[in-house]
Amino acid sequence: MLSDLFEHNRRWADEKRRDDPDYFRKLAGLQRPEYLWIGCSDSRVPANVITGLEPGEVFVHRNVANLVHRADVNLLSVLEFAVETLEVKHVIVCGHYGCGGVRAAMDGNRHGVIDHWLQPIRDIADGCGEFLPGEDDRERRLDRICEINVQAQVAGLARTPIIQSAWKRGRAIAIHGWIYGLDDGLLRNLECSASGPGDAVKAGRCSCHCIDKGQ
Numbered sequence: 001m002l003s004d005l006f007e008h009n010r011r012w013a014d015e016k017r018r019d020d021p022d023y024f025r026k027l028a029g030l031q032r033p034e035y036l037w038i039g040c041s042d043s044r045v046p047a048n049v050i051t052g053l054e055p056g057e058v059f060v061h062r063n064v065a066n067l068v069h070r071a072d073v074n075l076l077s078v079l080e081f082a083v084e085t086l087e088v089k090h091v092i093v094c095g096h097y098g099c100g101g102v103r104a105a106m107d108g109n110r111h112g113v114i115d116h117w118l119q120p121i122r123d124i125a126d127g128c129g130e131f132l133p134g135e136d137d138r139e140r141r142l143d144r145i146c147e148i149n150v151q152a153q154v155a156g157l158a159r160t161p162i163i164q165s166a167w168k169r170g171r172a173i174a175i176h177g178w179i180y181g182l183d184d185g186l187l188r189n190l191e192c193s194a195s196g197p198g199d200a201v202k203a204g205r206c207s208c209h210c211i212d213k214g215q
């Protein structure tokens with residue numbers, strides 16, 4: 001029931017005030033998170049909850065399948081504000097295994113407008129092609145696409161003019177690719193971080209090494 005949400009909210013606010021009477025005054029006066037989180041909209045992957053971060057500690061953007069579309073003014077506005085005004089030090093792209101967006105992109109069915117949104121995932125899967133687990137191991141194949149999708153978004157972010165210009169000005173910003181397991185609640189580092197212009201190409205290198213193998 002919706003009234004439950006208000007009830008929970010009042011209880012939460014009371015608890016916070018009980019622990020620290022100045023909690024909301026301090027929070028309202030300053031927002032200085034160190035992290036920008038770009039994650040999936042999936043309700044089971046809430047950034048603050050799974051990282052144990054408090055309000056004010058992480059700036060969040062979420063969309064279906066944690067994609068970085070080059071012309072997405074929503075994401076680009078969030079990114080620019082996080083980099084230029086909040087001066088975050090880390091940008092985390094976090095995907096998750098069992099992503100419904102990745103599944104929908106690969107199931108061959110028509111779902112509506114979302115199919116356009118998910119097109120980059122099909123492009124990525126086509127690019128890695130033969131290096132992915134086969135259709136006979138469908139779940140592992142989808143999991144690999146979830147991982148490669150995160151790596152591709154890290155590389156895409158590293159190439160945005162916002163990040164390139166920040167690096168050129170000597171700003172220390174690192175972009176990371178992580179993936180979350182719905183079945184164990186754990187985050188894994190996909191080891192595709194980029195912290196300077198030279199890393200942008202490396203981050204785009206798919207971990208199946210299809211690029212190295214001449215694809």
Ligand SMILES: [Zn+2]
Nearest residue numbers: 040042099100
């Ligand atoms: Zn998802």
